[in-house]
Amino acid sequence: MAALYVLFSEKLNKYYVGACTNLERRLYEHDIGHSKFTSTGIPWILVYQETFDDLQAAKRRESQIKKMKSRKYIEVLISSVQ
Structure with a gap:
């Protein structure tokens, strides 16, 4: 399984769009500053996600967004699931 996800940083007032195969691990990495870009916006809040059969499909959706x-x-997108 793969996921497309959207994070929000209140600190930066910005969204971050990404794709991965292990969403829980990836969210943890964002919140410990593993990624240079997202390290400035900690804490990140997961505000949207979609699941896909494979990473390639998730990355295509990431690109589209x-x-x-x-x-x-x-x-x-976010308001469509609330």
Whole structure:
């Protein structure tokens, strides 16, 4: 199983979009500063996720969201599950 996820940092007021095969481990890595970009926004909150059969499909979806270059698009995704 793979996941597409969206994190939010209140500190930075920014979203982060990523894809992985182990969401729990990846969230932990973000919150300990493992990633250079996300280390400045700790703590991160998981606000959205989608599951996929494989990492390739999750990365395609990640790319699709990032190509939108739109905070509004991400916020519509998040509101669709609440």
